[in-house]
Amino acid sequence: MMKVDVRDLTLRYGKTTALDGLSFSLDGGKIYGLLGRNGSGKSTLLSVLAAFRKADGGDVLIDGEPVFENPRVTRQIALIRESVDIPDSDDKIERVLEFVASHRPNWDADYAARLLDGFELDPKKQVKELSRGKQSALGAILGLAARAPLTMFDETYLGMDAPSRYRFYDEILSDYIAHPRTIVVSTHLIEEVAKIFEEVVIIDKGRLVLHEPVETLTARGATVTGPAEQVEAFANGLTVLNERQLGRTKSVTVYGQMTAQQHQHARDAGLDLEPVPLQDLFVYLTSKGGAQ
Amino acid sequence: MFDDKSPIYRQIANQIKADILSGALAEEEQVMSTNQYAAFYRINPATAAKAFQELVDEGILYKKRGIGMFVAENARVTLLKHERESFMSQFVEPMVVRARAIDIPLEEVMEYIRQAAKEEAR
Numbered sequence: 001m002m003k004v005d006v007r008d009l010t011l012r013y014g015k016t017t018a019l020d021g022l023s024f025s026l027d028g029g030k031i032y033g034l035l036g037r038n039g040s041g042k043s044t045l046l047s048v049l050a051a052f053r054k055a056d057g058g059d060v061l062i063d064g065e066p067v068f069e070n071p072r073v074t075r076q077i078a079l080i081r082e083s084v085d086i087p088d089s090d091d092k093i094e095r096v097l098e099f100v101a102s103h104r105p106n107w108d109a110d111y112a113a114r115l116l117d118g119f120e121l122d123p124k125k126q127v128k129e130l131s132r133g134k135q136s137a138l139g140a141i142l143g144l145a146a147r148a149p150l151t152m153f154d155e156t157y158l159g160m161d162a163p164s165r166y167r168f169y170d171e172i173l174s175d176y177i178a179h180p181r182t183i184v185v186s187t188h189l190i191e192e193v194a195k196i197f198e199e200v201v202i203i204d205k206g207r208l209v210l211h212e213p214v215e216t217l218t219a220r221g222a223t224v225t226g227p228a229e230q231v232e233a234f235a236n237g238l239t240v241l242n243e244r245q246l247g248r249t250k251s252v253t254v255y256g257q258m259t260a261q262q263h264q265h266a267r268d269a270g271l272d273l274e275p276v277p278l279q280d281l282f283v284y285l286t287s288k289g290g291a292q
Numbered sequence: 293m294f295d296d297k298s299p300i301y302r303q304i305a306n307q308i309k310a311d312i313l314s315g316a317l318a319e320e321e322q323v324m325s326t327n328q329y330a331a332f333y334r335i336n337p338a339t340a341a342k343a344f345q346e347l348v349d350e351g352i353l354y355k356k357r358g359i360g361m362f363v364a365e366n367a368r369v370t371l372l373k374h375e376r377e378s379f380m381s382q383f384v385e386p387m388v389v390r391a392r393a394i395d396i397p398l399e400e401v402m403e404y405i406r407q408a409a410k411e412e413a414r
Contacts, residue, residue, distance in 0.1 A: 170334060173335075177327045177330060195339070197336060198339075214339075268381075
């Protein structure tokens, strides 16, 4: 199931530290969201995981084996980068698919054909004729049909319109259900894709902010609305992310460990409780002077 | 599809409960799999599994190894008992509060209910 172990990973570009002692482990067999702001190190991390790049320090172990210059492992890894990595853009799409198929032991040609149809890509077209969104769609197809045991998409939605993005997320989910594997999706369009994640890894400035099941993270947020006094009593001891007041009614978004009993007490007291979107928690956890 | 007022897994659990109460899901009937739920609602299967786990913990569903999830024998009775217990706090209390807030005498509310009871008796 492609277990991923990252230990104390460090990578610098000149004076810039892209990865700064990053460590985490993924059990594999799940859909992971890799979340971070621009420049947080997401793309660098994925490039190191796929052995496109060598780290300056630390280790990446895939199923216990070092990944760098290890074809036995890298054959099982597919990383779709922003650039989509197609060497000759004069090639027609069908030629690109043939090439990738010959390098991918699990390639499903029928599925690739269905995806071409779904994303409305003409296999006779040259890659260079494609719009940015259609290039991304081609990347999505190459990544999905490869059925690699470790599949990673690095902001593969760039330029895609909303219907294409939703198609992409639906395909990731349904193909994962039919062919379980380890899938990592890096994004900052969090809200529209959050439902398909089982766990999220949030990084900031090349360091780990947190790695948790989505449900555990979202259970720590709540927006509580009701009479100001009761709302304040509930929020006591929790981190307040946001508050608004209208007359005697107060609405407070809190972050912290809450028990089911606390929730029940709040409801019994007539307070209104709503979940906080993952995107809002992400903004809080990665904003300047945020959770760290 | 979802009302955003509670976590998705809770909403799925509530939907299954509503189906059992209405009879759409019979006792001892097999429930759709987590994967079917996941594909239908477009959510991660682990989220659907959490809804199922909650219902198993409450004795509403039970798992047959290697086959799937089934509605427990007394699920409907259990749910009805639970729903009745919370009926006053969930519906009647807010109604009383609301009636007072907009100056409807409780006697008028009771008259309305008595009328409904009469019609039911007919």
